[in-house]
Amino acid sequence: MRRKPLLIVLALVVSGSSASGVAVLPTLPVTEADFAGALARPPVSDLLGQTPELSGKVAEWSIPSSRSASLDRPQKTVIGTIDGAGNYRVTLPAQPPETQQVTLTQLVRGFNILSDGDCSVNTLVISAPEAVAGKLGSLYVVRDDAPGATGGAQPPPPPSYNTFKAIPRYFLNAVSEALYSSVAATVKGELSCTSKYLKGKRDDLFVNIALVPGWNSVTLIYGEEQVVEGETIQRKLLRGGLVSSTP
Numbered sequence: 001m002r003r004k005p006l007l008i009v010l011a012l013v014v015s016g017s018s019a020s021g022v023a024v025l026p027t028l029p030v031t032e033a034d035f036a037g038a039l040a041r042p043p044v045s046d047l048l049g050q051t052p053e054l055s056g057k058v059a060e061w062s063i064p065s066s067r068s069a070s071l072d073r074p075q076k077t078v079i080g081t082i083d084g085a086g087n088y089r090v091t092l093p094a095q096p097p098e099t100q101q102v103t104l105t106q107l108v109r110g111f112n113i114l115s116d117g118d119c120s121v122n123t124l125v126i127s128a129p130e131a132v133a134g135k136l137g138s139l140y141v142v143r144d145d146a147p148g149a150t151g152g153a154q155p156p157p158p159p160s161y162n163t164f165k166a167i168p169r170y171f172l173n174a175v176s177e178a179l180y181s182s183v184a185a186t187v188k189g190e191l192s193c194t195s196k197y198l199k200g201k202r203d204d205l206f207v208n209i210a211l212v213p214g215w216n217s218v219t220l221i222y223g224e225e226q227v228v229e230g231e232t233i234q235r236k237l238l239r240g241g242l243v244s245s246t247p
Helices: 032-036 104-109
Strands: 003-009 011-013 047-049 053-058 067-070 078-082 087-091 118-122 132-135 139-142 161-164 174-181 185-194 201-211 214-222 226-228 231-240
Touching: 032 231, 078 139, 104 132, 104 185, 174 201, 201 214
Parallel strands: 003 053, 201 231
Antiparallel strands: 011 161, 047 214, 053 087, 067 078, 067 139, 078 087, 118 185, 132 174, 139 161, 174 214, 185 201, 214 231, 226 231
């Protein structure tokens, strides 16, 4: 089992107030050349492991006692703990829960937020389109202590949750993710889609990744929005590995 030590991650809250005082993230330098030449480069892979252990610290964590961290809510798939200071240690399962499994095609298309619209450009080549795949989402932590018996007919209220990401975000315009694939696979190409509902919006996704069986790290890099002939275009690049300095 391979351990990945991680640093600071933003804490989010479900049905509660959000954390405050978190430092503003820097912006990763990105130019049009990074997108224009993205598909000419060899794909990058970065294996986290079959059941990798991730650890780190959440900034501004608000729950003062140690709690279980789960892939879902209610907490059916507990994978680790987080203490009152925000230090977490989790071990990813050998594969995502069945409810979080999709095909590799569905997983990749999901990085284009307009993929249910008109995808006029689709050059994606997926070597194993039906492979079982998944993405590590936010981890759930019960925020309140379990309520005691009320003694009446009313059932206790459902618990509320805090969430956190076990893969840190280092840049404002780049989001790192942990992706699961059941087989070795490569994905390369462009998926450019327009919205069915908002005229003049386009999401232009470039993909160049290589996945190995198990959990892999990838990074989604955002370019600056551009307006071309009245159309607002958001370019994005999904590439393998964690981005630390340059794409």
